[in-house]
Amino acid sequence: EGIEQEVSTGSLPGWDRVEDLVGAAHARYRDVDDGVVADYIPVLATVDPGLYGVCVAESGGAVHGAGDTEVEFSVQSISKAFVYALVCEEFGHQDVLERVGVNNTGLPFNSVIAVELNDGHPMNPMVNAGALATTALMPGASFGEQWENVRGGLSAFAGRQLELDDEVYRSESATNMRNKAIARLLQSYGRIEVDPLEVVDVYTRQCALRVSAHDLAVMGATLADGGVNPVTGERVVSGQVCRDTLAVLAATGMYERSGEWLFEIGLPAKSGVAGGIVAVAPGKGAIGTFSPPLDPAGNSVRGQRATAYLSRTLGLNVF
Ligand code: DON
Numbered sequence: 254e255g256i257e258q259e260v261s262t263g264s265l266p267g268w269d270r271v272e273d274l275v276g277a278a279h280a281r282y283r284d285v286d287d288g289v290v291a292d293y294i295p296v297l298a299t300v301d302p303g304l305y306g307v308c309v310a311e312s313g314g315a316v317h318g319a320g321d322t323e324v325e326f327s328v329q330s331i332s333k334a335f336v337y338a339l340v341c342e343e344f345g346h347q348d349v350l351e352r353v354g355v356n357n358t359g360l361p362f363n364s365v366i367a368v369e370l371n372d373g374h375p376m377n378p379m380v381n382a383g384a385l386a387t388t389a390l391m392p393g394a395s396f397g398e399q400w401e402n403v404r405g406g407l408s409a410f411a412g413r414q415l416e417l418d419d420e421v422y423r424s425e426s427a428t429n430m431r432n433k434a435i436a437r438l439l440q441s442y443g444r445i446e447v448d449p450l451e452v453v454d455v456y457t458r459q460c461a462l463r464v465s466a467h468d469l470a471v472m473g474a475t476l477a478d479g480g481v482n483p484v485t486g487e488r489v490v491s492g493q494v495c496r497d498t499l500a501v502l503a504a505t506g507m508y509e510r511s512g513e514w515l516f517e518i519g520l521p522a523k524s525g526v527a528g529g530i531v532a533v534a535p536g537k538g539a540i541g542t543f544s545p546p547l548d549p550a551g552n553s554v555r556g557q558r559a560t561a562y563l564s565r566t567l568g569l570n571v572f
Pocket of ligand 1: 363425432551
């Protein structure tokens with residue numbers, strides 16, 4: 254409580270105590286037991302709900318973690334942010350704006366109605382419709398090559414080679430009729446020009462890449478750092494692409510809860526249904542969290558609370 258009061262007076266951002274604050278963020282919310290583990294992808298329901306990791310990567314490259322920061326889980330929707338960045342790098346600001354959009358739908362991430370209400374426009378790259386339209390634009394001469402470029406690109410953000418979780422991929426492939434329907438619907442509106450089921454396959458693989466909270470922090474810090482991975486020193490995307498991606502995350506990254514998130518926490522962020530969240534503090538670094546139980550919008554409960562605590566105590570709110 255002392256730390257919070259001290260910082261909420263506005264005077265003392267806690268970067269000199271970041272290691273302690275990461276530990277405190279973990280300890281404070283470890284016993285929270287709200288939320289429900291996702292089960293619409295059957296294999297996700299088998300995860301240990303007690304797993305919990307909190308990690309901060311600074312834009313200078315230092316990484317601080319507490320709890321289960323090296324446990325791997327599927328990246329799920331968090332991949333949408335990084336695939337979007339890769340596609341922006343290839344196509345540029347205007348083209349992606351027109352084709353995919355940047356506005357919040359106010360509806361759940363897998364909404365079909367959102368597509369119908371907007372004349373077939375996918376609306377934004379963080380909902381499934383827009384993510385499918387984005388993945389369809391990934392560079393590559395074949396679907397196999399597109400997938401390798403997705404994997405290679407996300408690996409460059411993480412600074413290590415990421416692997417496919419075959420069990421998650423197969424579990425989701427067997428149950429993702431809704432994403433197949435959304436892709437067909439986009440095709441019917443001329444928004445996907447290649448085989449929609451192949452696009453769903455690349456997207457399903459992208460969502461099944463294995464990451465840790467540590468990876469998420471480094472991936473986010475690469476966006477915070479203008480596109481240069483602060484650990485490997487590799488330039489992954491341009492500074493302009495980072496600005497575009499972070500603006501979209503601020504508006505849409507936490508789905509229909511994005512406004513509330515920005516109001517309370519003040520950082521562009523992206524969540525995934527396996528329980529990951531990445532939040533980016535431009536120029537400063539990023540927070541990666543992992544805890545499987547989710548709120549009704551599909552955002553990790555402990556992850557949101559740990560991120561809120563760190564945003565407040567480290568003085569990260571961009572407003
Ligand atoms: O397409 C899906 O439904 C999943 N592969 C990803 C959804 C997701 O992570 C939503 N996030 N909170």
